[in-house]
Amino acid sequence: MSEIKKIKNLKEFSTSADRFEGANLLCPGCAHSIIVREVLNATNDDLILAASTGCLEVCTAVYPYTSWDASWIHVGFENGSSAVAGAEAMYKALKTKGRLKQPDRTPKFVAFGGDGATYDIGFQWISGCFERGHNIMYVCLDNEVYANTGGQRSSSTPIGASATTTPAGSVSYGEKKNKKDMLAIMAAHGAPYVAQVAPNKWKDMVAKIQKGFAAEGPVYINAMSACTTEWKFAPEDTISISDLATDSLVFPLYEIIDGTQLNITYRPKNIIPVRDYLGAQGRFKHLFTKQYEYLIDEWQARVDAKWEYLQRREEASV
């Protein structure tokens, strides 16, 4: 077993030497990179990383530059999961054969993919990796849209969001389908650990990443990634929008262990109305008109129902 990096508080965390570099081409204020930093800085172990096509991959591997200080591979949109799982399978084989040059090192295998790559296009590859039980961590950077190609809806896009393929206007309020519950789906694979995280709650995030690294088997992390460009808010507001998301319970923070034990890991002291979260983003602007305002109450009711459900699941431990 590898040693878990000691991160008591933010001061201690700030002594980390990042293995991700600046002068990447992500938008100013992009949450993807805040998430990546928190994940990578949660360990000092070797890292073997993959990224599926999407903003993170496209902006951090612009020939002749790389922004990664660790082994990193990109293959396609759909297969960040299986790329890293292949590396992990090889590592296991070499270990079994006694052919590892430094057998005492304990590399961590991590794949990053956007919600498009995760909820839609790479879904069967992820499912396969989880079924085979690779010792990998899959991190979904969930900005609820295909950001890199200009904002098409994905199955993570929430009801009422205006996306380029579900535009809001006089005949439509935008996306009509509810966001897919990826956490439940991945927990149902029997994964030892799945969790939802948000970059503004760095301590909760780091604790979950460390738990995930310590788990044996495939781990799924759903990371809320506020996207200044597609959610339409000013770049300096990435953290305040993330606070609205976690404190309105639109993105509740919880974990599911061994597919059953659900723990809520963050309970806001003051739960704020979902309206405040929606109102801070241009993608929901049309909901604040006479025609569509009924949707805001429906939103609140959905969030309340989910929170109720999560609390009952936690109590019941099933």
Add this chain to the structure above:
Amino acid sequence: MEKKGWDGFEIGAMLRSFEGAVSGIATILPEDRPYSASSSFTASVADWRIQKPLFNKDYCIDCQFCWVYCPDLSIISRDKKMVGIDFDHCKGCGICVQVCPTNPKSLLMFPEQIEEEVALAEWPTKNTSKATTEAKEE
């Protein structure tokens, strides 16, 4: 660095972040790393900025919020202290200013062209309308 045309790429091109073999990079700070010309650390996005953050250490409580939330690795912290801004990699997003909890803030946005001494001279004093000096942990 010499840039290649579309037909100059090697198949399965591999970019090395460092010159030669490096071990234990997770504990080596940027100033001690043997970056290769392929690392984006050696590039700059300074010309993306129209505004820049400036740092006034007189008010700083070293909470490190700016360090953890800067997307572009541009807050330089050493030995648990905030020491300055990396203007080669800062894109001027303004997150560090937003999350800085002191009153007045220890980080503020200024026009890109302003001289640091001028900015420090016109730094606002304590704003009593919203007292946010207490840093919240988390």
